[in-house]
Amino acid sequence: MYAPLLANRYLTSRIIPFIAVAAVALCVALVIIVVSVMSGFLEMVRSSGKSLTGDVVVSRPITGIPDYLELVTRIEALPEAAAASPLVETFGLLQMQYGNSDGGKQIEMVEVWGIDPASLDRVAQYRDKLYWCAPSASELSTLAEDDPRRDAFYQRDEAGMSLQTADGKDGVVLGIELSPFNHRERDGSYRTLNPGSRQHDAGYFMPNAGAVTLTLVPVTDGGSLGGEKKRRFSVVNEFQSGLYQIDANRILVPIGVAQEMLRLNEAPIVSREQVDAEGRPLVIGTSPARATTIVVRAEDGVDLLVLREAVRRVYAEFWRERAMDPKRLFETPEPDSVDISTWEERLADFIGPVEKERELMRTLFSIVYLVCAGLVLAIFWAIVQEKTRDIGILRAVGASRTGVLWIFLRYGVLIGIAGSLVGVLLAWIVVSRINDIHEMLGAPAPLWLKSAAGLAVIFSIGMTVRGVRRASALHVVLWSFATIGFLLVGVALLLHQGFLVWDPSVYYFSTIPSKLDLVTAATTMLGGVVFSVVGAAIPAARAADTDPVQSLRYE
Amino acid sequence: MLLAAHHVKKTYELGRVRVPVLHDASLTVREGEWVAIVGSSGSGKSTLLHLLGGLDRADKDSGPISFAGEDLRAFRARRENLYRNRDVGFVFQFYHLLPELTVLENAMLPALVGLSRLRWISERLALRTRAAELLETCGLSHRLNHRPAELSGGERQRVAIARALINKPRVLLADEPTGNLDIHTGGGILDLLAARHAEGLTMVMVTHDAAVAARAQRQVRIVDGRVE
Numbered sequence: 001m002y003a004p005l006l007a008n009r010y011l012t013s014r015i016i017p018f019i020a021v022a023a024v025a026l027c028v029a030l031v032i033i034v035v036s037v038m039s040g041f042l043e044m045v046r047s048s049g050k051s052l053t054g055d056v057v058v059s060r061p062i063t064g065i066p067d068y069l070e071l072v073t074r075i076e077a078l079p080e081a082a083a084a085s086p087l088v089e090t091f092g093l094l095q096m097q098y099g100n101s102d103g104g105k106q107i108e109m110v111e112v113w114g115i116d117p118a119s120l121d122r123v124a125q126y127r128d129k130l131y132w133c134a135p136s137a138s139e140l141s142t143l144a145e146d147d148p149r150r151d152a153f154y155q156r157d158e159a160g161m162s163l164q165t166a167d168g169k170d171g172v173v174l175g176i177e178l179s180p181f182n183h184r185e186r187d188g189s190y191r192t193l194n195p196g197s198r199q200h201d202a203g204y205f206m207p208n209a210g211a212v213t214l215t216l217v218p219v220t221d222g223g224s225l226g227g228e229k230k231r232r233f234s235v236v237n238e239f240q241s242g243l244y245q246i247d248a249n250r251i252l253v254p255i256g257v258a259q260e261m262l263r264l265n266e267a268p269i270v271s272r273e274q275v276d277a278e279g280r281p282l283v284i285g286t287s288p289a290r291a292t293t294i295v296v297r298a299e300d301g302v303d304l305l306v307l308r309e310a311v312r313r314v315y316a317e318f319w320r321e322r323a324m325d326p327k328r329l330f331e332t333p334e335p336d337s338v339d340i341s342t343w344e345e346r347l348a349d350f351i352g353p354v355e356k357e358r359e360l361m362r363t364l365f366s367i368v369y370l371v372c373a374g375l376v377l378a379i380f381w382a383i384v385q386e387k388t389r390d391i392g393i394l395r396a397v398g399a400s401r402t403g404v405l406w407i408f409l410r411y412g413v414l415i416g417i418a419g420s421l422v423g424v425l426l427a428w429i430v431v432s433r434i435n436d437i438h439e440m441l442g443a444p445a446p447l448w449l450k451s452a453a454g455l456a457v458i459f460s461i462g463m464t465v466r467g468v469r470r471a472s473a474l475h476v477v478l479w480s481f482a483t484i485g486f487l488l489v490g491v492a493l494l495l496h497q498g499f500l501v502w503d504p505s506v507y508y509f510s511t512i513p514s515k516l517d518l519v520t521a522a523t524t525m526l527g528g529v530v531f532s533v534v535g536a537a538i539p540a541a542r543a544a545d546t547d548p549v550q551s552l553r554y555e
Numbered sequence: 556m557l558l559a560a561h562h563v564k565k566t567y568e569l570g571r572v573r574v575p576v577l578h579d580a581s582l583t584v585r586e587g588e589w590v591a592i593v594g595s596s597g598s599g600k601s602t603l604l605h606l607l608g609g610l611d612r613a614d615k616d617s618g619p620i621s622f623a624g625e626d627l628r629a630f631r632a633r634r635e636n637l638y639r640n641r642d643v644g645f646v647f648q649f650y651h652l653l654p655e656l657t658v659l660e661n662a663m664l665p666a667l668v669g670l671s672r673l674r675w676i677s678e679r680l681a682l683r684t685r686a687a688e689l690l691e692t693c694g695l696s697h698r699l700n701h702r703p704a705e706l707s708g709g710e711r712q713r714v715a716i717a718r719a720l721i722n723k724p725r726v727l728l729a730d731e732p733t734g735n736l737d738i739h740t741g742g743g744i745l746d747l748l749a750a751r752h753a754e755g756l757t758m759v760m761v762t763h764d765a766a767v768a769a770r771a772q773r774q775v776r777i778v779d780g781r782v783e
């Protein structure tokens with residue numbers, strides 16, 4: 001019956017248990033925060049590679065796959081596939097409407113994607129990537145007061161989805177980092193680069209009046225370059241995939257336009273020998289339009305490798321039918337020459353380092369975890385060690401070893417649980433507020449904080465003087481340290497002009513991942529309790545084992 | 556014969572140095588007897604008392620210590636705990652109270668140790684009353700809820716005595732129970748113990764004060780690790 005009494009007394013009548021709770025809490029919070037943010041970041045890096053791509057990609061660069069619509073239909077019929085969309089992928093030169101700093105017109109080498117917006121939306125949520133569009137209700141609440149997208153003028157959903165201007169002409173969608181007139185703010189949002197009236201602004205708002213000239217070079221069957229094609233397009237919207245490399249390099253055009261410019265569109269096939277009545281080469285058939293790529297989204301829960309195999313089978317079948325038909329005048333590429341792989345395989349170069357990073361991080365975390373565990377262990381060891389004499393007394397009046405052990409197990413469990421809970425709470429607050437905290441760090445210190453630091457300095461100088469008058473060494477020591485501490489904080493606040501740890505233009509993303517990793521939280525909590533208990537139990541068991549007289553001699 | 560030590564040996568080992576403290580110490584205490592152990596400082600009085608109380612182990616080649624015919628060395632863990640808890644009451648030379656517990660709780664401690672949770676619930680009030688009465692006879696009724704740190708040395712000594720008596724042991728082993736007290740207070744404590752003795756309590760008391768030793772029925776002296 002003495003065990004609960006003593007455990008509770010030890011917990012409530014001293015300051016040490018609170019320090020122990022705080023220490024356990026800080027250790028637990030540290031581990032959870034670091035693991036959550038870092039693994040969230042790596043996960044974001046990994047999955048962002050997938051941005052605007054499907055789960056499985058069929059690709060035959062340059063010459064493309066004929067009859068692709070038929071292939072898309074067959075792939076979509078697979079039970080493993082949720083949707084498929086054709087693309088024409090190529091590179092081109094983009095000439096911007098406005099000059100760059102050295103006077104000439106800005107010319108960029110870009111990745112060009114001919115897309116079919118409707119099916120691409122089904123495969124890769126194309127609509128969500130459009131930047132200038134009406135925000136959803138949930139977005140609206142997080143949007144800054146002066147975000148232009150609150151204004152209907154900037155909401156260009158339909159133009160983005162149709163890739164057409166209001167008067168029905170073909171339009172293009174630029175990656176948001178491509179245009180020099182989008183300025184990325186520190187918080188990661190974009191601003192069209194011009195203050196002042198909207199009329200004026202409109203000139204700099206690419207989807208409004210902007211136009212670009214795109215140059216593509218078709219490649220003939222024989223592999224030589226055809227004459228380049230140059231066309232001027234209106235910009236109808238911009239997209240943000242979240243991945244800087246894509247946003248700064250890619251432009252989206254209607255698939256028909258890309259096919260036409262690359263000569264991948266439907267075309268008559270003419271005979272070399274025969275001529276028609278008017279002496280022109282005789283048309284003996286049509287070559288169907290081609291797509292270089294088909295992106296496929298897996299049905300929920302389907303393993304990507306399973307989907308890949310299914311798509312490979314579909315393609316083999318698709319090819320066999322055409323190869324065996326003697327009347328076909330155009331060639332369908334053999335299955336061996338078509339790359340069918342999952343997005344992870346396609347982005348292996350990109351994902352590989354991320355996975356390595358993850359391994360490295362796991363090792364580092366184990367070290368952080370061990371250090372924290374050691375700390376918790378040491379704290380309990382010291383606390384219980386100090387109670388050796390008490391254990392001697394208890395054993396001398398007849399308490400059993402298990403009874404003594406039980407006191408300290410209770411003690412460790414209670415502190416461990418309390419500390420872990422506080423730690424998880426702390427971690428949750430920090431992780432869920434991490435972007436706010438980051439923003440606060442990014443701005444110069446507010447005046448009230450500086451004034452508070454100033455007042456604290458004056459107050460602690462006063463207290464030091466009082467300590468000197470009263471001849472209290474403890475007061476003098478504590479308050480002079482406090483003075484120095486507050487002074488340093490104050491100077492730091494004055495000098496602090498704000499710094500961004502998470503620069504959106506350096507990292508890929510505009511926000512820091514802010515999701516608590518539940519598995520980590522649970523295991524770390526458990527670890528916090530276990531190490532508290534072990535740390536308390538070992539010295540307690542040792543003391544319980546020694547003869548009371550020996551323990552009583554402990555000072 | 557309630558308590559008997561036969562040719563007891565005790566050697567402390569400090570690293571490589573062996574410090575023989577008791578060799579061939581024998582002592583018998585009859586039921587109801589009051590024995591005083593005297594001897595110079597460092598002669599091994601406390602050591603002998605600790606051995607009698609089952610708080611320390613004698614050497615391997617030592618003779619037996621027995622309580623009511625039972626050999627202490629043969630005790631299993633359970634019996635050993637029971638012996639310390641019930642059969643003997645021990646008053647330490649340096650009090651050894653638990654600093655986090657109040658005076659009342661300290662006095663109740665051996666009783667708490669012996670109680671299961673269930674019996675604690677039914678006997679709680681009776682126990683408190685008994686402890687409070689005991690402390691009152693020790694003159695501490697106004698200090699029940701104080702912490703040991705708030706007491707004087709003599710007051711702590713009296714709490715330690717109350718703690719030793721709470722489980723109504725058959726033997727009281729007291730190490731210098733009046734060592735830190737003035738003659739007046741010390742006399743009071745001795746009267747208290749004498750009253751217990753009159754009720755039948757067996758007492759073994761270590762002291763270096765001849766006047767205190769004179770109140771015992773019998774005095775033994777430790778010289779050169781032997782009892783004379």
Ligand SMILES: Nc1ncnc2c1ncn2[C@@H]1O[C@H](COP(=O)(O)OP(=O)(O)OP(=O)(O)O)[C@@H](O)[C@H]1O
Nearest residue numbers: 567568569574576595596597598599600601602603
């Ligand atoms: N744990 C120990 N380790 C080493 N030596 C010890 C230990 N305990 C006691 N001694 C030594 O044993 C001897 C006897 O000690 P003990 O405490 O029994 O003396 P004492 O007769 O009670 O003396 P006092 O009258 O000063 O209380 C002393 O010399 C002491 O240094």
Ligand SMILES: [Mg+2]
Nearest residue numbers: 600601648730
């Ligand atoms: Mg002594």
